[in-house]
Amino acid sequence: MKPFVINRNGRLVFPANVLTELDFSVLDTLEQFTEVIARDFEAKAPTGSDILARVESNAYPSRYELLRDLGQNLYWVNRYSMTMFDKRPTRWRDLPRSNPHVFLPVLTPWEDSVRKVAAVADAYHRLPATWDPGTEDRIFGLLFDVFRHRRHQATELSAVKPTVAQFLAAPGALTVVLPGHDPDYPIFGIDEILECHEDVPELEALMRWAMVLHDQYPWDRSKAELRPATQIGDDDFVVALHPRNREVAAFIDRVTGRRGPGTPRLAGFRPAPARKPVRPYPPVRVREAFPIRPKLEALAIVRGEHVCDNVDVIRNASFSWSPMTAAEIAAKTGIERRRYTGRDLADLALDAARAALDHSGRTPEEIGAVLVSTCTSDQLIPSIACWLSGQLGLWQTHASFDLVAACAGLPYGLAEAVRLLQEVNRPVLLICAEKFSDKIGSVRTSRMIFGDGAAALLVTPAGPGAACDVDVVQTYASGPWSEVSSIIWPNPAFDNDVTVYGPEVRALVQRYLAQMLDELRTQTDPDDPGRSLLDGIELIVPHQANKTMVVDLAREAGFSVDQLYFNISRMGNVSAASIPIALFDAIRDGVLDRPMRVFAPGFGAGAVGGYAVLRVDPAIAAPEVIGSDVLPAVSSAAGDDSVAASRSMTTTTEDMRVAFGE
Numbered sequence: 001m002k003p004f005v006i007n008r009n010g011r012l013v014f015p016a017n018v019l020t021e022l023d024f025s026v027l028d029t030l031e032q033f034t035e036v037i038a039r040d041f042e043a044k045a046p047t048g049s050d051i052l053a054r055v056e057s058n059a060y061p062s063r064y065e066l067l068r069d070l071g072q073n074l075y076w077v078n079r080y081s082m083t084m085f086d087k088r089p090t091r092w093r094d095l096p097r098s099n100p101h102v103f104l105p106v107l108t109p110w111e112d113s114v115r116k117v118a119a120v121a122d123a124y125h126r127l128p129a130t131w132d133p134g135t136e137d138r139i140f141g142l143l144f145d146v147f148r149h150r151r152h153q154a155t156e157l158s159a160v161k162p163t164v165a166q167f168l169a170a171p172g173a174l175t176v177v178l179p180g181h182d183p184d185y186p187i188f189g190i191d192e193i194l195e196c197h198e199d200v201p202e203l204e205a206l207m208r209w210a211m212v213l214h215d216q217y218p219w220d221r222s223k224a225e226l227r228p229a230t231q232i233g234d235d236d237f238v239v240a241l242h243p244r245n246r247e248v249a250a251f252i253d254r255v256t257g258r259r260g261p262g263t264p265r266l267a268g269f270r271p272a273p274a275r276k277p278v279r280p281y282p283p284v285r286v287r288e289a290f291p292i293r294p295k296l297e298a299l300a301i302v303r304g305e306h307v308c309d310n311v312d313v314i315r316n317a318s319f320s321w322s323p324m325t326a327a328e329i330a331a332k333t334g335i336e337r338r339r340y341t342g343r344d345l346a347d348l349a350l351d352a353a354r355a356a357l358d359h360s361g362r363t364p365e366e367i368g369a370v371l372v373s374t375c376t377s378d379q380l381i382p383s384i385a386c387w388l389s390g391q392l393g394l395w396q397t398h399a400s401f402d403l404v405a406a407c408a409g410l411p412y413g414l415a416e417a418v419r420l421l422q423e424v425n426r427p428v429l430l431i432c433a434e435k436f437s438d439k440i441g442s443v444r445t446s447r448m449i450f451g452d453g454a455a456a457l458l459v460t461p462a463g464p465g466a467a468c469d470v471d472v473v474q475t476y477a478s479g480p481w482s483e484v485s486s487i488i489w490p491n492p493a494f495d496n497d498v499t500v501y502g503p504e505v506r507a508l509v510q511r512y513l514a515q516m517l518d519e520l521r522t523q524t525d526p527d528d529p530g531r532s533l534l535d536g537i538e539l540i541v542p543h544q545a546n547k548t549m550v551v552d553l554a555r556e557a558g559f560s561v562d563q564l565y566f567n568i569s570r571m572g573n574v575s576a577a578s579i580p581i582a583l584f585d586a587i588r589d590g591v592l593d594r595p596m597r598v599f600a601p602g603f604g605a606g607a608v609g610g611y612a613v614l615r616v617d618p619a620i621a622a623p624e625v626i627g628s629d630v631l632p633a634v635s636s637a638a639g640d641d642s643v644a645a646s647r648s649m650t651t652t653t654e655d656m657r658v659a660f661g662e
Contacts, residue, residue, distance in 0.1 A: 001378065002497070003438040004308075004340060009197045012308050012340065016441045017318035018193070018208045020075070020082045024247040026492035030255040034159060036493065037079050040320040040442075045076035047155065048116045055123040063140070064130035064202060066123060068323065070143045071209040075319040077154040078216050081105070084159070084248050085241035089181040089219055093234040095164060100258065101249050103161035103241040106173045107152035107226055117148040131200040139203065142210035149221035151176065160252055161241055167229065174226040178219055178237040187215045201326070205317040271481035283474040283519050286418055287526055292425055293462040294418050296469040296614065297362075300355030300622035301584045302348045303571070304339030304437070304452035318442040329448050330569075334547045338451030338572025340437035345377055346384050348454035349433040350391050351625065356429065356456035357392070359622030364393045368424030370400040371416055373409030373432045373576040375489070375605060376439060377402060388431065398424045406487070407543045407604025408475065409576020411612045415473040417459040427460040432576040439489055441497035449545075450498065451572035455580030467615060471526050471597070472533065474519065475610035476512060483508040487605035505604070509545070512609035516601050517556075520613075533613060536597055537563070541586055543602035544568035544578040565591050575604065587621040594618065 002016040027033050046054070046069050053059075060066045081087060085103070096102050121144065129136055167173055188211040196211065198204035217224075219237075232238065243249040253259035287293065310326035317324075330336050341348060349372060357364065370392075372385040379387070385400040394400075399420060405412035409432045417428040433454035440446040462468060478484060486504035490496035520534035528536065540563050547566050555561075567585040574581055579600045586592040595617040603609035 001438040002441045003342070004306075005194055006306065006342070007195045007197075009195065011197070011315065012306060012312045013194050014316040014440075014442070014447070015190075015194065017316045018212050020212075021244075022083050022495050024084075024245075024251040026490075026496055027251055028254070030159060032493070033251070033255075036495070037083070037159070041076045041079035044320060044322060045072040047076075048073065048110070048113075052112075052116045052119050055119045060123060060127055062130040063124060063127045063136050064206075065323075066120070066127060067136065067139055067143065067206055070120070070140075070147055071206055071213065072319050073154075074143065074146055074213045074216075075209070077150065078213070080157055080159050080161075081241065082216060084244060084252075085161075086244055087216070087218070088240045088242055089178055089183075089237040090240040091234070092232050092236050092238055095238060095240060097164050097168065100163055101243055101252070102164055104164055104167045104175045104238060105152075105241060106158075106162055106167060106170065106175060108156050108174070109226055110150055110153050113150065120144065120147065132198070132203060135198055135200065135203050135207070139206050139210045142214045145221065146213050146217060149217075149224065151224055151226050160256060164240075172228055174228055176239045177225050177227040177232055178239070179223055179225075181219055181237040185218045185220070187218045188212075201311050201314040202317070204315045209319055274478070274480045281474075281476070283472045283523060284415065284418075285472055285523070285526065286470045287468050290418060290422050292422050293466065293468040294414075294421055294470045295460045295462040295466060296457060296616065296620050297427070297460045298356040298360040298458040298622055299455065299580060299584055299587075299620045300352050300359060301455045301577075301581050301624060302352045302355070302453060303581070303624075304341035304348075304435075306340045306342065307337050308340050308437075308451070309337040310335070310448075313447060316447075318444065320442060321444045324444075333448050334566075334568055335448065335572050336569045338449075338570075339453055339574075341435060341452040345374065345433055345435040345452075345454075346379060346387055348435070348452070349374075349384055349431045349456070350388055352433065352454040352456035353388055353392060353429055353431055355622045355625060356458045359620075360427075360458050360460075362427055362458065362460075365395065366427055367392070367394055367429050368398050368426035369417070369420045369428045370394070370397055371403060371413050371420075371428065371430045372401075373403045373405055373413040373430070374434055375404050375406040375409070375575055376434045376436055384433070385431075388429075404606075405475075405576065405608050405610075406606055407545060407573070407575045407578065408602040408608040408610040410579040410600060411473055411602055411610030412475050412608070413576070414457075414459070414470060414612050414614075415475050415610070417457075418470055418473060421459060421461060425461055427458055430457045430459055431455070432457075432580050434575045434577050436498060436575070439498050441495055443494055443497045443499055445500045445502070446498045449500065449573045451574050453571065453574040453577045453581050455577050455584065457580060468526075469615045469617075470612060471615065472523065472613040473610070474516070474612075475608075476515070477606065477608045479508055479511065479607040483511075483607040486607065489605075505545075508607050508609070509603050512603045513601065516609075516611050520599070537599045537613070538596045539586070539592060540564045540599045540601075541579060541582045542566075542600070543573075543604065544571065544582055545573050545604065576602075578602075583616060584621055584624075587616075587618045588624075592616060592618055 193211045310329040370385045370389045383402040389400040413430045417430045435452045436450035482504045486501045489498040491499040523533035525531050525536035565586045567582045598614045598616050601611040
């Protein structure tokens with residue numbers, strides 16, 4: 001897990017974006033590691049020669065672009081030492097010669113260094129300031145001090161360094177030598193890095209980069225030299241490299257043959273070609289399939305307590321990202337802010353469950369089953385559902401279990417709740433809850449998209465003659481292997497962070513939406529057999545993932561923009577919780593202002609998909625609890641979507657047209 005922190009300035013900080021720690025326990029081979037390094041450190045970083053060429057061609061419009069290139073270059077220069085080793089200046093006479101886990105960097109002198117250093121210094125002073133001359137000067141001072149005192153080529157570095165014995169056995173090999181060393185040489189502590197505060201978000205990110213890079217050289221850099229072993233005196237200091245932890249040491253042992261290689265993950269794995277089912281799976285028409293009709297009795301939600309807007313994302317820009325502004329994130333994703341929580345996922349789920357029970361007037365002993373739809377639980381035993389059952393005081397249920405259906409969590413959960421209702425003939429509590437904020441790391445696509453939140457639905461027997469609130473449920477899973485693996489967590493190739501492969505996600509969404517709409521066209525309306533179920537839809541509340549794609553397909557089916565509701569701009573993608581939170585917000589915003597038939601489609605990780613056609617009464621929305629404030633489910637208050645003002649953010653047709661680029 002890679003949680004965010006709230007610093008003393010009240011700002012979100014993502015340490016994983018600057019501190020470059022990798023989980024070596026998930027890397028089996030040197031090739032895997034070098035692929036990670038190439039993607040995260042090399043793909044975006046310019047070499048010294050690249051920077052020189054850009055300076056000489058006047059390619060830098062202002063100082064910011066040059067500072068950014070310097071920072072990315074220096075992360076690339078330190079790509080192996082930062083990820084694998086602690087640097088410990090050690091007196092030559094005290095350096096162990098036979099320890100297999102003490103290494104020395106073997107380096108090649110930096111070519112054309114004087115020209116490159118002079119060109120960067122001249123360019124910086126000639127270029128205009130971008131935002132804040134003082135802050136930019138401080139950042140440049142830190143970065144340039146590291147850049148100009150670099151002694152070695154960066155293109156020829158090897159991932160695994162030689163041991164001291166191997167260095168001594170290599171005539172002419174050069175390593176870093178210091179004539180002396182101050183163990184109290186000033187560095188930035190982790191608190192200083194996290195507490196960094198600048199008015200310009202891009203400069204705040206760069207300042208953190210500069211502080212981290214400064215700390216890579218905790219010695220007087222101006223006196224460092226490259227020397228062979230024959231020219232190192234007993235009282236000289238060398239920079240000894242020690243593995244950062246046991247996982248790094250074990251990885252080095254694996255790839256150098258000192259320990260067996262182990263069994264590669266998915267050895268011999270070959271996915272079979274995907275074949276369509278022998279016949280389609282028909283949607284479940286609930287009134288016809290089941291004698292006990294479901295009623296939606298309560299809907300309660302809990303949002304993450306911290307607002308992470310696009311400016312926060314930019315303040316935490318990782319060195320592996322391409323430049324992007326807050327406005328560009330909004331234009332690309334349709335998201336302006338998302339919610340994060342510092343609480344446990346189970347705590348969010350518990351608060352939502354309690355609020356739903358309170359709103360319905362039900363007591364725990366009435367509940368027959370507890371279902372939790374989530375794909376981000378790090379608690380397997382007991383399941384979140386079983387834990388909730390105990391916390392709520394349920395002596396016994398017919399079933400309490402978790403469902404992993406990702407962004408189709410609501411339709412999957414409702415389908416299972418309706419089935420269980422037939423067995424227990426008593427209320428079923430369905431909770432959809434996700435916490436992504438500590439599983440994203442430095443993956444920009446995931447950081448821009450995902451958020452945290454929970455929702456609870458109480459599904460109860462409708463009683464004789466009562467309306468049925470769930471007309472149709474449908475669920476799907478699987479497809480081509482590329483779509484099944486379009487969203488992965490944990491993903492060893494991305495340091496076990498949530499990873500999204502965009503083109504594959506788009507393919508599965510298009511496939512499922514087309515299938516869903518075809519089914520709605522061919523299904524008759526249970527209340528009016530003379531028309532299709534599609535014609536009976538009054539409002540579409542889709543999984544909050546890709547507005548533009550959903551809108552385009554909905555238009556093809558004959559829907560108008562006014563029939564679609566989105567809250568993704570202020571909540572992001574909350575996977576299983578996204579549809580029920582959007583339903584709640586549609587009630588709060590006055591869009592769902594009377595009992596309406598709602599089409600709620602979801603699709604996502606694992607190539608899962610599904611939908612529900614629901615009758616939603618605004619009365620099911622429970623008061624929202626944020627901190628110590630109880631907010632009404634429907635409010636006309638205006639304001640920004642902050643914790644204090646989150647009670648009202650109305651989505652209008654014009655807002656959606658702007659978001660869709662019309």
